[in-house]
Amino acid sequence: MIWTVLLLVQALLLYFIFTQRSRSKSEPPLDKGIIPWLGHALEFGKDASKFLNRMKLKHGNIFTVRAAGRYVTVLLDPHSYDSVINDSDSLDFTCYAQVLMKRIFSLELSHGQMAKAKAMMKKHFMGMNLAALNCTMERNLKALLKAEMPQNQKDWKKEGLFDFSYRLLFKAGYLTLFGREQNNNSTDPSSVYEGYKKFDGLLTKMARGTLKPEEKRTAQSVRKRLWELLAPAGLTEDSGSSQWLHAYSRLLEEEGADEDTQKKAILMQLWATQGNVGPAAFWLLGYLLTNPEALTAVKREFSQISQRETSETCVMDRSVTTPVFDSALEETLRLTAAPFITREVVQDKSLQMADGQEYLLRKGDRVCLFPFNSPQMDTDIYHEPQKYKYNRFINEDGSLKKDFYKGGKQLKYYTMPWGAGTNGCVGKQFAINTIRQFVYMVLTKYELELCDPDAQMPEVNAGRYGFGMLQPEGDLLVQYKLRNKH
Numbered sequence: 001m002i003w004t005v006l007l008l009v010q011a012l013l014l015y016f017i018f019t020q021r022s023r024s025k026s027e028p029p030l031d032k033g034i035i036p037w038l039g040h041a042l043e044f045g046k047d048a049s050k051f052l053n054r055m056k057l058k059h060g061n062i063f064t065v066r067a068a069g070r071y072v073t074v075l076l077d078p079h080s081y082d083s084v085i086n087d088s089d090s091l092d093f094t095c096y097a098q099v100l101m102k103r104i105f106s107l108e109l110s111h112g113q114m115a116k117a118k119a120m121m122k123k124h125f126m127g128m129n130l131a132a133l134n135c136t137m138e139r140n141l142k143a144l145l146k147a148e149m150p151q152n153q154k155d156w157k158k159e160g161l162f163d164f165s166y167r168l169l170f171k172a173g174y175l176t177l178f179g180r181e182q183n184n185n186s187t188d189p190s191s192v193y194e195g196y197k198k199f200d201g202l203l204t205k206m207a208r209g210t211l212k213p214e215e216k217r218t219a220q221s222v223r224k225r226l227w228e229l230l231a232p233a234g235l236t237e238d239s240g241s242s243q244w245l246h247a248y249s250r251l252l253e254e255e256g257a258d259e260d261t262q263k264k265a266i267l268m269q270l271w272a273t274q275g276n277v278g279p280a281a282f283w284l285l286g287y288l289l290t291n292p293e294a295l296t297a298v299k300r301e302f303s304q305i306s307q308r309e310t311s312e313t314c315v316m317d318r319s320v321t322t323p324v325f326d327s328a329l330e331e332t333l334r335l336t337a338a339p340f341i342t343r344e345v346v347q348d349k350s351l352q353m354a355d356g357q358e359y360l361l362r363k364g365d366r367v368c369l370f371p372f373n374s375p376q377m378d379t380d381i382y383h384e385p386q387k388y389k390y391n392r393f394i395n396e397d398g399s400l401k402k403d404f405y406k407g408g409k410q411l412k413y414y415t416m417p418w419g420a421g422t423n424g425c426v427g428k429q430f431a432i433n434t435i436r437q438f439v440y441m442v443l444t445k446y447e448l449e450l451c452d453p454d455a456q457m458p459e460v461n462a463g464r465y466g467f468g469m470l471q472p473e474g475d476l477l478v479q480y481k482l483r484n485k486h
């Protein structure tokens with residue numbers, strides 16, 4: 001027994017000696033944390049924004065931290081972001097995406113399959129195809145809102161704004177891309193949403209591999225249920241799903257993916273297309289409702305559009321310009337879009353900083369940008385960055401304000417909610433149009449107000465930093481009813 005314990009201790013000691021990493025002069029400052037192997041993983045996962053701010057104060061704009069056995073170099077100088085974003089030879093997007101896909105969706109796709117799927121997605125979410133998708137989305141949103149609040153209902157309906165926004169946008173997005181209602185082959189969007197919400201609640205833990213046994217069981221059963229519910233989507237021409245989903249399913253089939261892989265891939269697409277839009281619309285409506293001046297300005301802009309509205313056409317086509325809304329949305333995303341832009345270092349790389357410094361990145365490490373901390377919440381760039389100012393991104397002449405500075409130098413990246421470069425968001429235009437349609441309908445056709453006029457925006461769930469749009473801790477109670485026609 002004693003010998004076994006001694007051997008174990010010895011093995012552990014040797015493991016730590018041989019896996020000890022020290023910093024060479026040409027590398028960024030290294031901070032391994034005090035816990036062997038785990039390093040800073042717990043603090044990183046608990047509130048990444050706070051942790052990275054603490055590291056920045058200690059080390060500056062670039063540093064390497066150890067988290068769960070991996071070394072991650074974090075870069076927080078937006079002037080230097082291009083050296084990461086533009087180097088897809090040494091810094092690979094797909095490797096880390098594959099790790100997450102496996103952990104969250106139990107899905108394995110090759111580099112080639114992912115590249116083909118992305119090229120196809122670009123085709124379907126841009127140009128004429130995008131215009132058609134926008135119109136379908138508008139129709140679905142209209143129908144859902146109408147069902148929510150029929151003409152003859154005069155009383156206020158009460159609900160948390162987050163639930164309201166996420167639920168309606170999820171259903172509209174699901175119907176637009178995955179299947180239409182009143183079709184025997186398609187699944188009721190409410191049951192998909194119910195499963196999806198449970199899945200979404202466990203997502204960050206799945207990604208970090210920190211599910212407790214009970215949560216693991218729940219995650220597995222919800223995932224299985226969603227695979228079944230989504231199975232008809234995209235498989236037949238008459239399932240009512242979009243051209244894009246048919247093409248995606250055909251592509252997977254041609255690539256030799258079996259039926260299980262196809263189901264898993266469709267769940268991944270459900271998350272990629274629906275996971276951020278609802279939360280973004282929530283934050284925007286929440287900021288407008290808690291900032292009366294902003295609400296009035298956006299409503300004034302929308303009322304000019306609604307005067308031109310006819311029942312036939314899609315109101316919010318691309319030709320409609322809404323600079324006040326655009327600024328209000330940009331400001332919302334500045335405060336609540338918090339993705340990590342993560343790349344795997346696939347060959348040693350020398351990273352050139354904007355200040356002339358050069359650092360070596362080691363093959364096998366990861367590199368991570370966190371634009372939420374800088375530029376988005378950077379006090380050097382924005383005056384009172386914690387405050388919502390709906391007109392921060394609009395010039396006096398009504399044009400979009402794009403000139404922001406740090407250290408006297410104009411920034412290329414002053415917000416980055418959509419990522420950037422070749423791996424930037426494919427669905428950006430579709431997402432913006434969807435949010436604009438939704439907010440337009442809610443504000444022009446409905447009366448929407450806070451139940452408590454003095455209510456404040458809820459805090460953010462700090463565990464979600466790094467996973468796209470933030471979500472609130474709690475909700476904002478609102479009431480709504482159909483607007484009286486004069």
Ligand code: HEM
Pocket residue numbers: 093118121125272273274276277280337339340341342416417418419420422423424425426427428430431468469
């Ligand atoms: C408010 C809504 C959304 C936000 C804030 C958002 C944000 C992002 C970000 C930050 C990335 C880049 C990740 C990186 O560089 O590591 C990304 C990628 C992506 N987004 Fe979005 N997204 C949104 C909505 C959508 C929608 C509606 C779709 C599809 C219709 C979509 C499809 C994609 C795809 C396919 C990628 C991966 C691109 C690649 O493989 O290189 N997104 N998104």
